[in-house]
Amino acid sequence: MKNLAIDCGSAAELLPWYLNGTLGQEESAALEAHMESCPGCRQEHRDTSFAAAAFNTHATADQLVRYAFHQVSMGPERTLLEDHLRICSRCAEELKLVEASRDRQHEDMDVSFETPAAEIPAALPFRRSPFRRSPFRRSPFRRSQSRSAQGWQLGAIAASLLAILAAGYWLWNLGSTAGTVGDTGPATAGLEGPGISLPAGSESGLRVIAASSGTFDEGASVLRLEARTSEVELTFAFDGPPPEGPAEIDVLDSVGRRLWRGSALTPLGDSRFQARLPIEAFPVGELTLRVRRRDGGRLVTFAETSILVEAAP
Amino acid sequence: MTEIPPTSSRDSDLVQLFLVGDGEAIREVDTWISQAAWSFRQRLSEDWEDILQEIRLELTRLLRRGSFRGDSSLKTYLWRVVNHTCIDRLRRRSRWRWQGLDDLDHRGVLAEGARQGVRNEFRDLMLRVVSQTSKDCHKLWQLVLEGYSYREMSQQLGVSEATLRVRVLRCRKKAVAVRDNLLEESAGV
Structure with a gap:
C-alpha cells in the first residue's frame, strides 16, 4: 500500500490484522494516525477487539472432557456446547481426540515409555x-498364590x-x-554433613536426605538442598570448570523414569550453580539427580547423585 | 448417599503406593498415562516426553492434595486429568491468544473487578455470539487469531486480498450485531 492515507473503509478492513500484529509498519502507522482523529474508527477498533475475543472463545478443556465422558446433562450448557461444536472445527477435533482416548480406557494396549531405566550405582x-x-504386580487373571x-x-x-x-x-x-544423618534423635533435627546443609524441618512436609556424601560421580558437590513449600532449591558446585554449553538437570525416580527436567541453572560464580525444582518433582522415595550437558549434539551425563526423600514427621 | 465404587480400596491403595514411589504402582499409573494420552501423540509428538512429565507432575499434585475423592474409578479420574492436560498443551501452542476479557469492557458489560460469575456470563455471551455466525466466519477468524497476515490468508484460501478483507469485516459486523441483539434481549428492550 503505497498511499499512506487510510480512509475509514480501509481502516475497518485492516483492523483484524492490526490486532494480530501482522500489519506492515507503514500500514500500522497510517492506521494509528487515522484512528487518532476518527472516533468512529476507534469504535471499530473496539468492535474488532470484541469480535476477536468472541471468535477466540472456545469450549473449555473441562467441558470437552466432561462431554466426552457423558457428564454434561441436558440443559443450556449442553445446548451451548453442541452449538459451538457445530461451528468450531478446532473444538470438534479436540473432542474427537478425547473420545478416542476415552475409548482406549478399557483396551489392553502395549505401550512402553521410551525413557530407559537408569543404572543405579x-x-x-x-x-x-x-x-x-x-x-499390583500380578495380573488379576493369573492364578493366585496360596x-x-x-x-x-x-x-x-x-x-x-x-x-x-x-x-x-x-x-x-x-x-x-x-552424608551424615543427624543422630540428634528428634525427627525434626536438621541434617548436617560435609558439604550438605538441610533445614531443620521442612515447610513442604518433606525431608530430603542425601544418600551419598553429596559428591556427584563425575566431579561436582551438592552444597545445599533446601525443600520449601512449593520448590526444592539445589545448590551445587562443579569440582572443575563447569560444563560448556547448556546443561540440564533431571530428577529420576527409583525406576529411572524422568520426573522433571530443567535447564534453568542459575550461575552463582566460582563454578557454583543453583536450580529451583518444583516440589512435585520430589515424591517420597529414592530419587536420582543428574546433570547433563551437550557434547557434540548428544547429552552426556556430567554429574549424578542419589537422594532419599522422606515425609517429614 | 453416594455409592462407593467396589474398587475404591484398591484405588486408594494405588494412590498411596504411587505417592510413596512404589515402583509397581508408578509403572501401572505410567501405563495408564500413556494409554490415555496416546490419541494426542501425533499432534504433540515434538513435546511428547515433556507432556508425559507434565502429566505426571499434575497427577502427583492433584493426588497429593486429595483431589481424587472416589466419585469415579482412579483410572477414569486419571483419564480425565490426562485429557485436560493434553488439550491445554495443544492450546498453548496456538500462535496467538487473547489475553483477557477486561479490555473488552467498552460497553460496561463487565462490572469493575469482574467476579467469576459475571465473567462466566460474558463467556457464555461470546459463545452464543459465535454460534450465530457461520462456520466460514469462524474459520476465517481462526486464521486471523492464529497470526496469519492477510496476504498469507489470501494465498492460502485462493481469494484476492480485497475479497478476503471484506469477508472478514462482514463476519466481524455480524458478530457485533448478534452481540447487540443478545444484550438488548437480556435487558428486556
Missing part, C-alpha cells in the same frame, strides 16, 4: 530392592528390607559413602 546404600513387590506361600513371601520381603535398611544405616554412620 552399586556403591550406594539405597539400592533398589530386588524383592520389592506390590499388590495363603502360606504369600505369608512366606511377605516374611522374606520384610526381612530383606530390614537387612537393606540396617546395612544402609551402618554405612551411613561410617560416613564413608553417606
